[in-house]
Amino acid sequence: MMELLHEWLIAPFDYGFMRRAAVAGLALSLAAPPMGVFLMLRGMSLIGDAMAHAILPGVALGFLLAGFSLPAMSLGGVLSGLLIAVLAGSVSQMTGHREDSAMASFFLISLAAGVMLVSLGGSSVDLTHVLFGSILAVNSTALVLIAAISSVIVITLALIFRALVVECLDPLFLRGQGKQGSLVHGIFLGLVVLNLTAGFQTLGTLMAVGLMMLPATTARFWSKRLEGLIIIAIMLAVFASLGGLLLSYHLSVPSGPAIILLAGVGYVLSALLGRHHSLRAKLRRHAVPLGTPETH
């Protein structure tokens, strides 16, 4: 039994590429889910998806100019993502249209531009790599970059945490203090772009958002507290990353989709069986009697 467990869970990590993939997955699992929790709480769950498309033209341009250079592609991705976020915000302010409609327009333009750019300078294999990533091909340079970006995200998030909470909960309270709510919002969107840029190498531009959003939306079925949501989302992301890698290794399936699909299974099970707002919770006929002291 122990041998079987060792063979399934430990032995695959004897290989260097699996160890690097695991570390990359863990780094992303620490940084991405908290961002996803805040996106979800701000009613911006689909903005992450839009931003994932927005980084594509920059990644493609980096690829065209410097070949398969991760720093060049990442820099391109960050610049392109930030540019699209600023453009969408400006168009929204100028026209009075909602930010999500401007974002939707720009992400479709970005997706088309990115695919066009990659097709002009590379093969369909390159395109597949950019779109869907390859966590098993993460080298040491990529690993350092992913770990550095994830660290920056976690530290910055800690610095703006209280302002972000107050801005989500009650933007007028923040404005009343003379604090720049739009600055907090801008830094947060910048972190989303950074996070997606870190994720594209491993999961691809299209699936990087999965590790951000799925653990966050799943956690909502298990906790009503902000800290609880963040901790549960991180645990789910770690489980999905390592579990997906092992499935990919043993079943010879692509690693990115395996990770995201495992997170997806967690979401569906939680929607059925979770503690709050799930099907099970809806069917349960139970109420705490009057006079019972309330707990956390």
Added chain:
Amino acid sequence: MTETPPSRLELHDLQLAQANRTVLEHVSGRFRDGAITALVGANGAGKSTLIQGIMGMLRPVAGRVVCTAPKERRAWLPQQLALDLTFPMSVEELVMTGSWPSHGALTGYCARHYRRGREVMARLGISHLAHRPLGELSGGQRQRALIGRTLMQEAELLLLDEPFANVDAETVEVLMTVLRDMAAEGATIIVVLHDMEQLARLAEEVVVLTGGHARWTTAQALLQSQPAHLGSARLALGIPGIDA
């Protein structure tokens, strides 16, 4: 010669506009420290506009607002709350956010802060709701929690836009007591009110907004100009004595 009472909030020939249309002009006056001032006027008279101007959220077209209260000690409870009730936060956590502006972004709360938070909740009669999520509160309970946040903030300037609307009678009593105590401790409180009975019980001074102008008067003078039988009827603008 009488001494001018201290005032941390003064308006000097203020002109405020919404969407390029002047709402208020030539508004000059001072709000006395330690007093509760009622802001009255018909719908559209400019009450919310004046509050936005005082809070610095609406830039004056002309004139100026002089406020010596530090920004972290200014609190505003708008009528239309921007509060996200689905946000996973408990009553205690909401009350504690009041200490955040002066506390800083990184320092953790210590036992003293939590003790003060518990005192504030006890004062407002919401200790038993400390761990309840905001989304599960009634309108009155939510209003008490929001006032708790301003108490935690140790607000020197407090602006409230119809704080007793859709709130139960017991909560009105609790909130009135707390507001009177805050004023007695020296806070400058401005309350938008429509109810004459509430105005009579709470406010000492009144600012009446009509026709784009503001007139300062006392609650006593305003009430003397009102028929007594109006009771709790809503202030009807246009009644002789209220018009500027």
